Amino acid sequence: MKNIAIIMGGYSSEYKISLISGNVVYQFLDKTKYSGFRIHIFKEKWVFVDDNETEVPIDKNDFSVTVNGTKITFDAVFNAIHGTPGEDGLMQAYFELLQIPQTSCDYYQAALTFNKRDLLSVLKPYGIKTATSYYLNKGDSIDTKEIAAKVGMPCFVKPNKSGSSFGISKVKTEAELPIAIEVAYKEDNEIIIESFLDGTEVSVGVINYQGKITVLPITEIVSENDFFDYEAKYLGKSQEITPARISDEMTEKVGVIAKRAYEVLKMKGFSRSEFIIVDGEPHMLEMNTIPGLTTESLIPQQAKAAGISLEDLFTNAIELALTK
Structure with a gap:
């Protein structure tokens, strides 16, 4: 039985969504293989939260927790922190120093993709169009x-x-x-x-699934608001259509670009890239390396369309981290 720390929370405005993502991971973890531990990471505290919502502090020296006199260390970390410090490279670097495997990309890729300006500048020479x-x-x-x-x-x-x-x-x-x-x-x-790019907005999940870089079914985003804002993302003010209502040729084209970006950046784990298709040309807006994992989130929707259950999705992420 492997001990898996599921880190959630974070220091940014996204912490509430991260807590939901982390709890979904905890809920769908394969209990026959893994013992899941919910770890809340906040500026003021790093704590293990048990099923009774009791909090036990984390020892940051080795990322361990002592429960009832027993010290628990972790075989791997499932990173579900959106925003800083989970998506910008800080936690990735910390775990690399401690030599604890974790499910997201490495610290350089996290820092680069979290910075929209730098990400788009790096991808431009590879022919990836932007606004x-x-x-x-x-x-x-x-x-x-x-x-x-x-x-x-x-x-x-x-x-x-x-x-x-x-x-x-x-x-x-x-x-x-x-x-x-x-x-x-x-x-x-x-x-x-x-x-402003006036076109069809799509979201493309790319993951390493069982050792193969895989483009998931693409989601088309139709926002009721002026754009795909917070309300549209989380309060149901948008239609998310998977698979997207685009031609097979365009599905292929945007998939190839998203996969190329994943490979060029030497990504690992999950990624979700946003594009707007204008006059037959996909323009990249950004790439998320710790996309939402709530049951309504896009990557779980896309995985479902590909016939991958949440349990499989999370097991795959953990097993890839353990074999690195």
């Missing part, structure tokens, strides 16, 4: 005319490093830019402003 973008760092002077001239209107103002659409605004006029920039700075001190 036209304009970068701002906190303290830079804001020239709204210059921004509007470069990216056009409408446009999107996004924090460079945040998830679940926190801090994102769709801006329709130059006059709205300063307010949107303020909102984005609440989440991050770097901003990416992107041209």
